Amino acid sequence: MSEHTPASLSIGELSERTGVPTSALRYYDELGLVRPTARASGRRRYAESAVRDVSVIVFFREIGFSLAEIGRFMAGEQPGRQELIEHKLAELAEQQHRIEVARSALEHGRRCPAGDPVRCSRFWSIIDERRRGLSLAESHTRAH
Template structure:
């Protein structure tokens, strides 16, 4: 019989707290383990599964998305590709917003006014945001004048 891991051993091998492992089990990310005298016993493959979940979290997947990905592994289709494509599009949007935010902050630091609140561009930006504009629209409007 293969070596079985207690929840403490799985936690030590993966660096994930036992409380998180129990929560992931509750969410269905980890399959229910066998029990020996009431204690959880995980197969050695659980280490790789926990590693997969950690990797998915590191690249931006929520636990719900990670569960869908893990579930898609057991299917014979390419459902995981759709999940990756959606996450890639979401990351592209976040990167674009972050780049606009970075540009706005860099412009703020380069502003010649000693006090940012005295800058007419800053005031225009605030007005445009309050009028429902996005940071990107505000930046384009200010710098197109």
């Protein structure tokens, strides 16, 4: 007779079904994100539902959530989840803004009339404004 129920998965089987390395699954266990339902001869055994749980973790990682945020999301109630979503949306909007400013600065560097960004007066004015404490966006706006 087998030491585990037919519906349980070994860590290797869970890894194969989710594409997540076993080392990451062990780490998820340490963090309390995906817990084995049993241990057989010291080996982790997971319920079928762990495939879905790991898939949720992978999805949230892909859209920018940290493991700590995922843990809070999975453990939380609906109002707390909405708050996490709102916070992540604001964070992504800020990242998007920084990317747009960086892209604009690089586009200028590529077509800069000075021929070399290091010889560009706008480049140095942005650097000087940053040194004075202005944000990249503010410095870039002032230079243009």
